[in-house]
Amino acid sequence: MTTTIASPPAQQTKQIALIGNPNTGKTSLFNCLTGMRQRVGNYPGVTVEKKLGTVYLAQGPATLIDLPGAYSLAASSLDERVAVDVLSGHLPGMERPDAVVCVVDATNLKRNLFLAMQIAELGIPMVIALNLWDSLEARGQTIDVDELEKRLGVPVVATVARKSTGVSELREAISNAIQQERCIAPMIWPEEVDEAVKEIQIAAKGHTTVALTELEVRRMLFDAGSAVMRRVESQHETVRNAVQIGREKLRKLGLNPMAAEAVLCYKHLEKLLEGIVKQAGEAKGEKSESIDKLMLHRIGGLTIFGVLMYVVFQAVYSWAGPLMDLIDVAKGAVQGVVGGWLEPWPILGSLVTDGIIEGVGAFVIFLPQILILFFFISLLEDTGYMARAAFLMDRLFGWCGLNGKSFVPMLSSYACAIPGILATRTIEDPKARMVTILVAPLMSCSARLPVYVLLIGAFVEPRYGVRIAGLALFAMHLLGLAIAIPAAWLLTKYVVKTKPQPFLLELPPYRVPRMQDVLYRMWQAGKEFIGRAGTIILAITIIVWALLYFPRPVELEAQVTEQFTAQQIAANDGHADLVEAELADPDSALSVELGNKIDSAYTNQSYMARIGKTIQPVFELAGFDWKITVGVVASFPAREVIISTLGVIYSLGGDVDEDSPDLKTTLANAKWPDGPHAGQPIFTLAVAFSIMVFFALCQQCGATVAVIAKELGWRWAMASFVSMTAMAWIGSVLVYQIGTALGF
Amino acid sequence: MTEVTIVAAIVLAAGYYLFRCWRKSSKPQGCGDNKSCGCRRKR
Ligand SMILES: Nc1nc2c(ncn2[C@@H]2O[C@H](COP(=O)(O)OP(=O)(O)O)[C@@H](O)[C@H]2O)c(=O)[nH]1
Numbered sequence: 113m114t115t116t117i118a119s120p121p122a123q124q125t126k127q128i129a130l131i132g133n134p135n136t137g138k139t140s141l142f143n144c145l146t147g148m149r150q151r152v153g154n155y156p157g158v159t160v161e162k163k164l165g166t167v168y169l170a171q172g173p174a175t176l177i178d179l180p181g182a183y184s185l186a187a188s189s190l191d192e193r194v195a196v197d198v199l200s201g202h203l204p205g206m207e208r209p210d211a212v213v214c215v216v217d218a219t220n221l222k223r224n225l226f227l228a229m230q231i232a233e234l235g236i237p238m239v240i241a242l243n244l245w246d247s248l249e250a251r252g253q254t255i256d257v258d259e260l261e262k263r264l265g266v267p268v269v270a271t272v273a274r275k276s277t278g279v280s281e282l283r284e285a286i287s288n289a290i291q292q293e294r295c296i297a298p299m300i301w302p303e304e305v306d307e308a309v310k311e312i313q314i315a316a317k318g319h320t321t322v323a324l325t326e327l328e329v330r331r332m333l334f335d336a337g338s339a340v341m342r343r344v345e346s347q348h349e350t351v352r353n354a355v356q357i358g359r360e361k362l363r364k365l366g367l368n369p370m371a372a373e374a375v376l377c378y379k380h381l382e383k384l385l386e387g388i389v390k391q392a393g394e395a396k397g398e399k400s401e402s403i404d405k406l407m408l409h410r411i412g413g414l415t416i417f418g419v420l421m422y423v424v425f426q427a428v429y430s431w432a433g434p435l436m437d438l439i440d441v442a443k444g445a446v447q448g449v450v451g452g453w454l455e456p457w458p459i460l461g462s463l464v465t466d467g468i469i470e471g472v473g474a475f476v477i478f479l480p481q482i483l484i485l486f487f488f489i490s491l492l493e494d495t496g497y498m499a500r501a502a503f504l505m506d507r508l509f510g511w512c513g514l515n516g517k518s519f520v521p522m523l524s525s526y527a528c529a530i531p532g533i534l535a536t537r538t539i540e541d542p543k544a545r546m547v548t549i550l551v552a553p554l555m556s557c558s559a560r561l562p563v564y565v566l567l568i569g570a571f572v573e574p575r576y577g578v579r580i581a582g583l584a585l586f587a588m589h590l591l592g593l594a595i596a597i598p599a600a601w602l603l604t605k606y607v608v609k610t611k612p613q614p615f616l617l618e619l620p621p622y623r624v625p626r627m628q629d630v631l632y633r634m635w636q637a638g639k640e641f642i643g644r645a646g647t648i649i650l651a652i653t654i655i656v657w658a659l660l661y662f663p664r665p666v667e668l669e670a671q672v673t674e675q676f677t678a679q680q681i682a683a684n685d686g687h688a689d690l691v692e693a694e695l696a697d698p699d700s701a702l703s704v705e706l707g708n709k710i711d712s713a714y715t716n717q718s719y720m721a722r723i724g725k726t727i728q729p730v731f732e733l734a735g736f737d738w739k740i741t742v743g744v745v746a747s748f749p750a751r752e753v754i755i756s757t758l759g760v761i762y763s764l765g766g767d768v769d770e771d772s773p774d775l776k777t778t779l780a781n782a783k784w785p786d787g788p789h790a791g792q793p794i795f796t797l798a799v800a801f802s803i804m805v806f807f808a809l810c811q812q813c814g815a816t817v818a819v820i821a822k823e824l825g826w827r828w829a830m831a832s833f834v835s836m837t838a839m840a841w842i843g844s845v846l847v848y849q850i851g852t853a854l855g856f
Numbered sequence: 857m858t859e860v861t862i863v864a865a866i867v868l869a870a871g872y873y874l875f876r877c878w879r880k881s882s883k884p885q886g887c888g889d890n891k892s893c894g895c896r897r898k899r
């Protein structure tokens with residue numbers, strides 16, 4: 113019996129799309145309507161893909177689609193095209209929406225309604241949400257909503273998405289709009305335009321599979337390189353000629369064909385909006401502008417930017433201390449308790465305490481830093497400051513062939529390269545987008561933070577104090593950018609050859625950040641960090657433990673004991689009885705030393721040591737021993753793994769003792785057992801920086817490689833991987849060699 | 857004996873998990889919405 117019955121289309125859930133200019137609060141409204149928590153940010157281009165949610169209307173549940181912002185339907189960048197495709201029903205697997213909620217910035221009616229007028233031509237029922245109503249009131253203005261509703265012919269609702277004001281009214285209006293199918297009265301075009309449209313339609317007849325609608329023809333007439341033009345095989349001579357003739361007509365009217373639509377539409381809107389916006393009270397003045405005089409100043413602005421970033425990293429570095437200590441104490445306690453339970457099973461006990469708890473614990477300790485970093489990032493983004501920073505960077509980026517639009521993705525990459533790479537969809541020029549994707553992984557993502565903090569904490573702070581340590585952390589974060597700029601310059605100049613593009617980022621107004629959003633972002637980052645600790649870090653830690661623990665030949669222990677005892681007896685002038693008596697006491701210094709010797713003998717012949725020692729010559733010039741080599745190699749899938757790997761290596765290798773309660777101190781105490789440097793510390797300042805530079809420049813992130821492959825293809829992904837790894841190697845060798853020569 | 861079996865099972869499970877992550881992320885659609893396998897938040 114077959115059970116598949118096609119459901120009748122009438123019963124399908126309704127689709128409602130949210131559309132509007134960038135940064136008008138679409139996502140905030142989406143979250144209010146659906147109860148979901150999508151990322152909101154005070155700069156254009158935060159939403160780059162469509163997001164779906166469910167909204168409950170009087171008719172029942174309906175699907176709500178949050179779209180990236182767009183200024184017009186003449187889409188030029190990838191993210192804008194998503195919006196246009198959804199609205200025109202061209203996105204595969206998606207129906208044309210049953211209604212559109214056009215989210216309008218109430219403080220900027222005319223420009224925002226331009227998009228609404230274009231959508232009106234699609235004939236989809238519409239509701240206008242006058243969002244940011246509070247900002248309008250703050251300006252001492254008001255809008256005659258009823259009158260506007262009358263003139264436009266569609267429901268208009270005033271909303272404040274941030275405070276969830278007007279959301280239930282909006283929901284009601286959407287229900288009504290679906291039932292009554294009210295559309296904006298389309299604008300009346302001059303006769304010449306209508307004539308031209310008819311002529312093109314006639315010319316196109318027979319050359320397209322589906323007859324062109326008036327709307328599609330108008331897009332062909334008004335937009336250069338319009339998507340419609342490409343879709344309907346209108347390369348055809350007759351059609352192209354008809355379009356040319358049409359444009360000629362516009363020129364006779366005194367209109368530039370490319371600007372005709374905007375000019376005509378604005379004229380129409382001006383008449384429509386006459387007397388709608390009223391000055392109701394005292395205007396509070398534009399604070400943004402006077403602040404921006406300073407913030408965007410060539411020298412003042414850059415100084416403020418530098419100081420702000422320094423403060424952020426100083427805070428990340430120094431505030432986290434007490435919390436880290438707390439986590440460390442908790443880790444030790446858990447280790448003690450669990451170790452006690454597992455006493456009868458030494459292998460399992462080692463897996464759990466030396467492997468899982470040590471490795472995952474060493475990683476989790478950095479949770480406070482992550483939380484503090486994300487707190488500042490979202491604070492700076494939500495106030496609108498980050499968009500100013502993008503503006504400042506435009507000059508710098510322009511020099512290397514990119515533009516300020518590349519800054520937002522690069523900035524996101526400071527948290528993680530993956531959202532950064534996805535954010536490049538706002539860049540229109542495919543070549544500039546490609547270069548931005550290729551340099552984005554050089555930005556210092558939050559996964560590198562633990563590596564820096566560990567090494568700086570172990571080797572910089574004890575010598576130079578907290579202030580310099582914070583500065584070193586800041587410098588490590590700048591390093592990626594410092595390399596990315598010339599890299600982008602080389603790429604744009606010699607590899608992909610981009611043309612400079614005008615910068616189109618719109619400066620959002622300064623807004624007081626909503627604590628809820630900031631804390632939520634922090635919570636998300638923390639959750640994800642812990643999630644990684646419990647999944648990929650845990651899994652790799654277990655494998656690393658196994659490779660370090662096995663093989664376990666029993667003879668080895670006897671061998672080491674015998675050798676050690678003989679040595680001690682010789683050192684004690686042949687008093688065998690004394691040495692044996694001391695070794696009989698398991699807590700004596702000698703027994704502990706022997707225990708450590710045995711542990712280190714086992715790790716030294718483990719599978720991991722063999723692998724590490726085989727690869728180590730590659731990193732010889734960078735000053736890495738086999739343990740660091742193992743850590744670096746294990747970190748290729750995800751760079752944070754080095755922390756847990758080093759934790760396990762040193763814990764199993766018998767290097768952890770009373771003097772080194774945490775990984776930081778253990779690293780500082782590690783010495784070369786043999787070879788030319790026997791007895792000297794493994795980690796000098798030069799080695800520490802060599803490792804950090806390696807991590808700063810290397811493409812150690814499987815997920816990023818996969819995303820680049822998805823956006824640009826496997827070839828570019830591999831090119832990026834190979835070149836970054838080579839750069840990392842060269843960088844760390846240089847740092848180690850120069851550092852050592854200078855005596856660090 | 858049982859101890860070794862348990863440890864071996866844990867190690868194999870971890871290995872299988874990593875293998876699955878690798879398989880997923882090396883597929884052409886990238887890591888998609890698969891957050892657990894090294895993919896971070898998408899905006
Ligand atoms: N004052 C005020 N701010 C808002 C309102 N709605 C959204 N915002 C803020 O505007 C910014 C952009 O919001 P978002 O939802 O990401 O806009 P989108 O780009 O259109 O999706 C965020 O900082 C929001 O907190 C509102 O009604 N009033």
Ligand SMILES: [Mg+2]
Pocket residue numbers: 138139140152158159179180181
């Ligand atoms: Mg959005």
